[in-house]
Amino acid sequence: MTDFLDRCRALTGANHVLTAADDMAPYLTDWRGRTTGNALAVIRPADANEVAAIVKLCADARVPVVPQGGNTGLVAGSVPDRSGTAVVLSLKRLNRIRAIDPLNNTITVDAGCILEEVQNAATAAGRLFPLSLAAEGSCTIGGNLATNAGGTAVLRYGNMRELCLGLEVVTPQGEKWDGLRGLRKDNTGYDLRDLYIGAEGTLGIITGAVLKLFPQPKACLTALAALRTQDDAVALLASAQALCGAALTGFELMSQFSLALVTKHFPDMRLPFTEEHPQYALLEISDSESEEHATATLEALMSEAMERDLVTDAVVASSIAQSRALWNLREHITLAQAAEGKHIKHDVSIPISDIGRFIGETDNLLAQRFPGCRMLVFGHLGDGNLHYNVSAPEGMNDAQFIEQQEAVNRVVHDSVHRFAGSISAEHGLGELKRDEIRRYKSDTELRLMGVIKQALDPLGLMNPGKVL
Amino acid sequence: MTDFLDRCRALTGANHVLTAADDMAPYLTDWRGRTTGNALAVIRPADANEVAAIVKLCADARVPVVPQGGNTGLVAGSVPDRSGTAVVLSLKRLNRIRAIDPLNNTITVDAGCILEEVQNAATAAGRLFPLSLAAEGSCTIGGNLATNAGGTAVLRYGNMRELCLGLEVVTPQGEKWDGLRGLRKDNTGYDLRDLYIGAEGTLGIITGAVLKLFPQPKACLTALAALRTQDDAVALLASAQALCGAALTGFELMSQFSLALVTKHFPDMRLPFTEEHPQYALLEISDSESEEHATATLEALMSEAMERDLVTDAVVASSIAQSRALWNLREHITLAQAAEGKHIKHDVSIPISDIGRFIGETDNLLAQRFPGCRMLVFGHLGDGNLHYNVSAPEGMNDAQFIEQQEAVNRVVHDSVHRFAGSISAEHGLGELKRDEIRRYKSDTELRLMGVIKQALDPLGLMNPGKVL
Numbered sequence: 001m002t003d004f005l006d007r008c009r010a011l012t013g014a015n016h017v018l019t020a021a022d023d024m025a026p027y028l029t030d031w032r033g034r035t036t037g038n039a040l041a042v043i044r045p046a047d048a049n050e051v052a053a054i055v056k057l058c059a060d061a062r063v064p065v066v067p068q069g070g071n072t073g074l075v076a077g078s079v080p081d082r083s084g085t086a087v088v089l090s091l092k093r094l095n096r097i098r099a100i101d102p103l104n105n106t107i108t109v110d111a112g113c114i115l116e117e118v119q120n121a122a123t124a125a126g127r128l129f130p131l132s133l134a135a136e137g138s139c140t141i142g143g144n145l146a147t148n149a150g151g152t153a154v155l156r157y158g159n160m161r162e163l164c165l166g167l168e169v170v171t172p173q174g175e176k177w178d179g180l181r182g183l184r185k186d187n188t189g190y191d192l193r194d195l196y197i198g199a200e201g202t203l204g205i206i207t208g209a210v211l212k213l214f215p216q217p218k219a220c221l222t223a224l225a226a227l228r229t230q231d232d233a234v235a236l237l238a239s240a241q242a243l244c245g246a247a248l249t250g251f252e253l254m255s256q257f258s259l260a261l262v263t264k265h266f267p268d269m270r271l272p273f274t275e276e277h278p279q280y281a282l283l284e285i286s287d288s289e290s291e292e293h294a295t296a297t298l299e300a301l302m303s304e305a306m307e308r309d310l311v312t313d314a315v316v317a318s319s320i321a322q323s324r325a326l327w328n329l330r331e332h333i334t335l336a337q338a339a340e341g342k343h344i345k346h347d348v349s350i351p352i353s354d355i356g357r358f359i360g361e362t363d364n365l366l367a368q369r370f371p372g373c374r375m376l377v378f379g380h381l382g383d384g385n386l387h388y389n390v391s392a393p394e395g396m397n398d399a400q401f402i403e404q405q406e407a408v409n410r411v412v413h414d415s416v417h418r419f420a421g422s423i424s425a426e427h428g429l430g431e432l433k434r435d436e437i438r439r440y441k442s443d444t445e446l447r448l449m450g451v452i453k454q455a456l457d458p459l460g461l462m463n464p465g466k467v468l
Numbered sequence: 469m470t471d472f473l474d475r476c477r478a479l480t481g482a483n484h485v486l487t488a489a490d491d492m493a494p495y496l497t498d499w500r501g502r503t504t505g506n507a508l509a510v511i512r513p514a515d516a517n518e519v520a521a522i523v524k525l526c527a528d529a530r531v532p533v534v535p536q537g538g539n540t541g542l543v544a545g546s547v548p549d550r551s552g553t554a555v556v557l558s559l560k561r562l563n564r565i566r567a568i569d570p571l572n573n574t575i576t577v578d579a580g581c582i583l584e585e586v587q588n589a590a591t592a593a594g595r596l597f598p599l600s601l602a603a604e605g606s607c608t609i610g611g612n613l614a615t616n617a618g619g620t621a622v623l624r625y626g627n628m629r630e631l632c633l634g635l636e637v638v639t640p641q642g643e644k645w646d647g648l649r650g651l652r653k654d655n656t657g658y659d660l661r662d663l664y665i666g667a668e669g670t671l672g673i674i675t676g677a678v679l680k681l682f683p684q685p686k687a688c689l690t691a692l693a694a695l696r697t698q699d700d701a702v703a704l705l706a707s708a709q710a711l712c713g714a715a716l717t718g719f720e721l722m723s724q725f726s727l728a729l730v731t732k733h734f735p736d737m738r739l740p741f742t743e744e745h746p747q748y749a750l751l752e753i754s755d756s757e758s759e760e761h762a763t764a765t766l767e768a769l770m771s772e773a774m775e776r777d778l779v780t781d782a783v784v785a786s787s788i789a790q791s792r793a794l795w796n797l798r799e800h801i802t803l804a805q806a807a808e809g810k811h812i813k814h815d816v817s818i819p820i821s822d823i824g825r826f827i828g829e830t831d832n833l834l835a836q837r838f839p840g841c842r843m844l845v846f847g848h849l850g851d852g853n854l855h856y857n858v859s860a861p862e863g864m865n866d867a868q869f870i871e872q873q874e875a876v877n878r879v880v881h882d883s884v885h886r887f888a889g890s891i892s893a894e895h896g897l898g899e900l901k902r903d904e905i906r907r908y909k910s911d912t913e914l915r916l917m918g919v920i921k922q923a924l925d926p927l928g929l930m931n932p933g934k935v936l
Contacts, residue, residue: 246714288713
């Protein structure tokens, strides 16, 4: 292996082949601290050609490769196993904005670009790159693509898959595939692009991408609606879609308990209602006309919904600052839950029409099996994507609760499966959900995934132990 | 083979295994009459399980399978070769609307459903299924998926790929994969769905799909703008996107010659301008508020564009009827061109910012090489998709002109390639463009396509001679 590492050093320069334990440490533990692995080395190539050359060396020496971007994933998909046989291939030096074409509404970037830098580059060119998620200050475009990231604007703009027009990929054989097309329409063969997107680095390494840009909206405004039930929230979603069309860019559901935890742990934050309500919906519209038009649209929607007795109370933000304050409530749920103590997270999606029944049935099953456990349910209702989290019963100690994690997962995921949902809506499988998915996928689907993996990566060197 | 056909008859009933020449004839010639093949039989299974059983019999007997929907494709992708060894597997009896879920905005359909029936079912449920194209009265959803169909609303709603959430597919081994998910977010493994979409039946047979629905707009209105250049049209597109956001559902470019042929061959049709202009843009907006709001938006856009001297003249439809009349001009271009005589069609896409340069350079190259040839350029500018067609010089006989087809294709496609475009934007490869694409794809991409084909269809029985 000394020989192999020397060849790597010759390619990237010695200072980009890290082997000292201290240097490697930040690359070996996942974001949530769930898994710590070992590596032969951490290699940081400068560009796509160096990535290709390193991967070729790895193939020749039969060294497994774990591609890593910002290492902000939630399912331990970008850290190596404990064997110490793999190299971590960090893409972070591939950080150039290669080109912006405002008239074609495209931006071409290296895979290691930080999401926020891409958003900023788009803004500077008078355009919007709409992917937005909590880790945007440190996650990379390559990781967003490898995990088909979601976030808060999927309702209008789609997942990362829908935001990508073209890719550059280094294959497990160390070839570079130039699929950097900036075209809205191209029907000339198999859709390799979408095969690499969401494959979590197990079929090849994404080194560059052409992403879609959009016009900047004139105003983004929000409203908060108080509701009795989740079904009423689903009905409000349908009204909002009919009235606002594609201007509706966000529709978040938050249970009473979710926001109660926010006001408990962040006493400065306040709900804009005098009474408590069982459910809340946060709506955002992105208006191409004006702030006034946005306000008028949201007000019309809310009055109609109150007349139909769908919504029991509502506030419409009359300024960007008020809009931010409402979003802040939503964004503090995760922090409030962490402050409250240990909890078990689920990232699921369900057909939207079944959301109410799914939550009701699952709540009941958990309450029977784990008396006193507290369900904290919120998420992107417009996409059918719920963060269905479970907090310990009051007074139970954390260790005792976390012992039940697998049993809690089983109840929730079995319920998701009965409702034809997904047990990983936007986080991917990584290492953490790799075994879990085998319970729910058909043999046919697992076989098809297996033959594709075998065909593209016959040596099984790309991010082993993830996805499959 | 008698034994094989007897087994097929036992499965579907004898009257659904056609072997008489007259019975088979409609299935053996492609829509444009470019290719006529032969077949062992035409088999018409009743449902997905029968499709699976027939494909299993074919695999056992090593009989190639050519799946066929409405047989309206433009690249000879759904007819067999001349060997007579294959069966045509017609999906047209799979014609059930399986389910509609308005709150989830999904419709689940058999692959053999006619596109127009799916549009109508959506309308009846108060929703919109936006795919729309000339053959919608006879093409099938399975064919739309297999070719990733485009059409007139891609700018807002995307291609068929973006309109599909889940698939049911029969593999070349005769297994049925149930991927009929109605989810906006699902990150649990490789994207098999997008691999089958656009694969033209060469990797498996799509038997069912879950498609996205949308709210019905309150009004669809159009405007026609007269312009000096294609670059001005591109600038107008950017303005329209900024002002209308996602309400802009169509943006078509038509050259002066395109519309001159329409008024020549359809004397009842008239342009709403007193003078001729070099270029025209047809804009459509789908408004979620009202017809008045739609008119006001288009009028604001056009006045601004005229003030900037981008647009030299413009009409905004003030009614649905006027809107139809403007669309009619666009829709008669193909008919007018056919009336004018033989022509050579190209379905290309180009980065939108390069459209003007591409047309200018290609026009020049063709004019030099084929003096007097007449370029008729129109298409979906909003998607960068041009129908760049070439008519014979006036007075040249058809046969003489068509002899030059390959040489004309070479000039146009080489030019497309130089501009990083696609030589098949929305029609697919089929048999007609299968060799052509090998000139332009990299060895790496062809190798990747090949190993995927080999992995999923190792016997090479699915729609042989198409795509690859």
